[in-house]
Amino acid sequence: MKQATNERRSPLSFLKNVLITHWRSLLILLIGVYLPFQFFEILAVKVWQNAAGFPWDVPILLSIHSQARSQLDVLAVILTKFGSFWTALPILSAIAFILWQRRWWRSLAYLLTTALGSAIINRTAKELMHRVRPQLWVSGAPEFDYAFPSGHAMTSMTLIIVLLILSRGYPWRWLVLVFGSFYVVAIAWTRLYLGVHFPSDILAGWMVAIAWAIGVSLIIKPHLNLANPIIADATVDETSLLPEEKQVLAND
Numbered sequence: 672m673k674q675a676t677n678e679r680r681s682p683l684s685f686l687k688n689v690l691i692t693h694w695r696s697l698l699i700l701l702i703g704v705y706l707p708f709q710f711f712e713i714l715a716v717k718v719w720q721n722a723a724g725f726p727w728d729v730p731i732l733l734s735i736h737s738q739a740r741s742q743l744d745v746l747a748v749i750l751t752k753f754g755s756f757w758t759a760l761p762i763l764s765a766i767a768f769i770l771w772q773r774r775w776w777r778s779l780a781y782l783l784t785t786a787l788g789s790a791i792i793n794r795t796a797k798e799l800m801h802r803v804r805p806q807l808w809v810s811g812a813p814e815f816d817y818a819f820p821s822g823h824a825m826t827s828m829t830l831i832i833v834l835l836i837l838s839r840g841y842p843w844r845w846l847v848l849v850f851g852s853f854y855v856v857a858i859a860w861t862r863l864y865l866g867v868h869f870p871s872d873i874l875a876g877w878m879v880a881i882a883w884a885i886g887v888s889l890i891i892k893p894h895l896n897l898a899n900p901i902i903a904d905a906t907v908d909e910t911s912l913l914p915e916e917k918q919v920l921a922n923d
Contacts, residue, residue, distance in 0.1 A: 696889060703885035711820075711878035714871050718802055718819050728869040732807055735863050747861045748812050754823035754858030756790060759830050766837070778837055781893035785884050789829040792879060793822050804867055814867045821868045824876030827858040832884035837893060 718724050752758055763786050770779040802819035831851035838844040855877070862868040 699885065700889060704882045704889070707878040707882040707885075711875050711882065714875045714878070715796075715800065715819070718800060718871065718875075722802055724802075724869050724871045728871055729805070729807070731870045732805060732863060732866060735860075736808060736866065739864070743864065744811050747864045750857060751812060751823065751861035751865060753854075754827045754861065756822065756826050759786075759826050762830065763833075766834075775893075777891060778893040781888060781891040782833055782837065784891065785829060785833055785887045788887065789825055789880060789883055792883060793820060793825045793876070796820055796875075796879070797822075802869075802872070805869055806866075808866050810866045812865050812867065818868055818872050820875035820879055821859075821862055821872040822876070823858050823862050824855075824868075824873045825880045827855045828877050828880035829884050831855055832881060836884070836888045 723729075763782060767779055767782055770776075770782065797817040797819065800817060800819040802817055804814055804818040831847070831854065834847045834851065835844065838847055859873045859877075862873060863870060
């Protein structure tokens with residue numbers, strides 16, 4: 672009995688128990704935050720060293736432009752508007768209002784922090800990188816600010832990741848995943864088709880949005896429970912601070 676107690680108190684045993692307890696969070700941290708951020712860093716360093724970017728940037732743009740049609744021109748101009756921050760803002764505002772009405776403060780804090788942070792990160796990165804947009808042909812919807820990373824790519828990806836995280840436990844979450852994937856890819860296609868972004872701009876926007884949205888979720892821990900949204904535990908999760916959060920406030 673004493674030997675078993677000593678094993679439980681040993682550093683190796685403690686480390687094993689910690690890893691077993693938190694392996695899911697650690698895996699999410701690795702795949703959802705670290706790897707996307709590393710990919711973004713590689714893209715950013717390359718663009719910083721050479722504004723022309725990667726050898727495949729221009730060939731991909733020219734290949735997409737070779738399929739240009741008047742009907743596609745109209746479709747791209749209309750569809751690309753759905754990826755802008757000002758189009759996503761009413762959607763996020765509506766979700767925020769619902770969360771406010773239901774007193775899901777933790778989920779509301781997550782949504783506001785992620786959306787605002789994504790916009791700040793995008794604007795800051797653009798100003799730091801100063802990457803000029805491609806000028807291979809006259810665009811049907813020209814842009815005049817900097818290109819890297821793509822704001823439309825970041826906005827669309829942030830919106831979908833937020834919806835996926837907030838819909839945890841909902842039976843229709845897979846619909847968000849399927850239609851959200853089409854939405855994200857469609858917005859990316861419009862930016863390339865219109866010639867206002869390099870492919871590396873799109874990839875960078877996706878990667879930093881994924882890393883930020885998932886990273887914030889690991890810190891704030893939003894919870895929604897559609898299966899039984901009025902149970903006491905779900906209400907407590909959303910309206911009460913976690914023990915470690917109370918401890919931080921107490922120490923301050």
